[in-house]
Amino acid sequence: AQKVTQAQTEISVVEKEDVTLDCVYETRDTTYYLFWYKQPPSGELVFLIRRNSFDEQNEISGRYSWNFQKSTSSFNFTITASQVVDSAVYFCALRVPTQNQGGKLIFGQGTELSVKP
């Protein structure tokens, strides 16, 4: 079975601190995709990144970086020098493109990040 676990329910930091959001996934498939989405207080789901299982290269986009480690089945997300506008719920998600799973995304429970000024 496929599963995504975000063990941190809530994180609170002070502006300019670095923060890492953890994501651990479970799948027996060798081909899969991992995603991160941001849900700000306004409620929409904003796509941040997609990674496939064959690409373990870490990615950096501005203050955001992602660390993908297949050995530990983790896809962690780090925000450097956090800002108040980063306050949101962040979701990690998994997609296994097999015949019986199709294209569906399986989401973790989300981590609510609060960045205080």
Next chain:
Amino acid sequence: DAGVIQSPRHEVTEMGQEVTLRCKPISGHNSLFWYRQTMMRGLELLIYFNNNVPIDDSGMPEDRFSAKMPNASFSTLKIQPSEPRDSAVYFCASRGGRGYGYTFGSGTRLTVV
């Protein structure tokens, strides 16, 4: 590109009434997904379509829920009769095929009183 368009943004209805949520996917996207978000269950997939055909509806909670996609540019999710426990945010998402990400609509916040 207007993105995925959902309507209405908010819906308040009385228990027992029929509710219809609407979604217009991004033009050219061939997969459409309906998700429900609640505090207790998080984001859960209800149903998804490929090329207008329902592929997996195992997440539809019960027979009161039905979804249709009569053409590539429109889908509906209907709840009949509605119950207070159906109160949630319902998201529609579309995807353009292999290698593409998922784009979500702004959601419909449904309140059943």
